[in-house]
Amino acid sequence: MAHNSAMTDHPASRSAAFWLGVRALLPMHLGVAPFGVIYGVVAMKSGIPPLAAVLMSSIVFAGSAQFLLAQLVSLGAPALMMVGAVGVVNLRHALYSASVAPLLARLPRRWKLLLSYLLTDEAYAAAIPHLLAAPANSVGHWILLGSGFALWAGWQLATLAGVVLGAQLPEGLPLDFALPLTFIAIVVPMLTDRVRIIVALAACALAVALSGLPYKLGLFIAALGALALGAVLSRRRRP
Amino acid sequence: MNIWLVMAACGGLTFLIRLSFIALEGRYRPPSWFVVLLPFVPVAALSALTAPELLLAAGEFRPTNPRLWAGLVAIGVAAWRRNTLLTIGSGFAALLLLERL
Numbered sequence: 001m002a003h004n005s006a007m008t009d010h011p012a013s014r015s016a017a018f019w020l021g022v023r024a025l026l027p028m029h030l031g032v033a034p035f036g037v038i039y040g041v042v043a044m045k046s047g048i049p050p051l052a053a054v055l056m057s058s059i060v061f062a063g064s065a066q067f068l069l070a071q072l073v074s075l076g077a078p079a080l081m082m083v084g085a086v087g088v089v090n091l092r093h094a095l096y097s098a099s100v101a102p103l104l105a106r107l108p109r110r111w112k113l114l115l116s117y118l119l120t121d122e123a124y125a126a127a128i129p130h131l132l133a134a135p136a137n138s139v140g141h142w143i144l145l146g147s148g149f150a151l152w153a154g155w156q157l158a159t160l161a162g163v164v165l166g167a168q169l170p171e172g173l174p175l176d177f178a179l180p181l182t183f184i185a186i187v188v189p190m191l192t193d194r195v196r197i198i199v200a201l202a203a204c205a206l207a208v209a210l211s212g213l214p215y216k217l218g219l220f221i222a223a224l225g226a227l228a229l230g231a232v233l234s235r236r237r238r239p
Numbered sequence: 240m241n242i243w244l245v246m247a248a249c250g251g252l253t254f255l256i257r258l259s260f261i262a263l264e265g266r267y268r269p270p271s272w273f274v275v276l277l278p279f280v281p282v283a284a285l286s287a288l289t290a291p292e293l294l295l296a297a298g299e300f301r302p303t304n305p306r307l308w309a310g311l312v313a314i315g316v317a318a319w320r321r322n323t324l325l326t327i328g329s330g331f332a333a334l335l336l337l338e339r340l
Binding site for chain 2: 024027030048049052055056059060061062065069073079082083086087090091092093094095096097098099100101102104105112113115116117119121124125128129132174177178179180181182183184185186187188189190191195196199200201202203204205206207208211212219220222223226227228230231234235
């Protein structure tokens with residue numbers, strides 16, 4: 001397997017890089033598709049007009065934020081509060097932005113705008129191990145385009161199905177578990193040294209301890225705390 | 240309240256958050272403590288995103304939560320074989336098995 005991933009981590013052409021990104025994201029659709037269908041159903045129940053519910057998937061394009069919006073609309077929350085809540089929920093994407101920024105530094109502006117629009121949890125997770133494995137690869141950004149596009153297309157179809165068809169999901173199949181499992185498959189191989197293992201464990205502990213905070217703030221603070229710990233530990237080792 | 244205006248504002252804000260550091264790159268010199276943090280972002284952020292899915296069931300930690308043990312199986316398989324499909328397959332198999340116990 002190591003031999004296999006070593007080959008695919010250095011795609012030589014644009015299309016090879018694009019499809020590498022698509023393939024890395026595909027397993028997540030097992031979890032994302034039901035999530036998207038449920039969003040469509042929840043959005044319909046909240047009273048959002050069907051066209052707005054469908055287009056929200058490309059205008060906002062952020063799963064948990066879209067669920068939150070549907071919920072706040074049904075509660076009749078004030079507009080400013082909705083925008084603020086969505087901003088807080090999506091704060092963690094700034095971390096992804098900081099993480100990929102050095103890797104995208106040389107791209108033209110239109111590429112930076114497009115890849116920013118596509119920078120979700122899933123697309124970032126699927127692409128980042130490959131991007132870091134070959135940071136100087138001149139076609140590396142096509143990996144992120146592939147994973148970003150694959151998630152975008154699947155999310156549009158799933159949320160559309162939810163809005164148009166309503167909930168018709170197989171009961172009892174825990175498909176949503178595909179998402180954490182794919183993240184495990186991505187993170188565990190990245191735990192290559194003691195500091196990274198400690199950072200991962202700290203992030204897990206903090207995220208669970210802070211899970212009561214609203215708007216996924218616990219997740220964001222946990223990531224920041226674990227990052228700070230990582231910086232302190234790595235400085236101590238290499239002064 | 241106009242839903243279209245709210246959606247446009249939410250979409251614009253989400254996009255700006257995602258664009259933030261990508262747009263700033265090259266226009267400022269990030270402090271050294273910030274650069275030291277960056278290699279840990281994937282591990283820290285994705286761990287924080289995933290841990291509650293495994294460790295909490297309906298907001299509470301329960302040692303009998305099948306997802307906790309299925310997740311540990313998947314972590315073990317991922318560490319052992321470093322293979323995505325094998326990790327997902329073993330995690331699913333473990334969950335389906337444990338849910339039937």
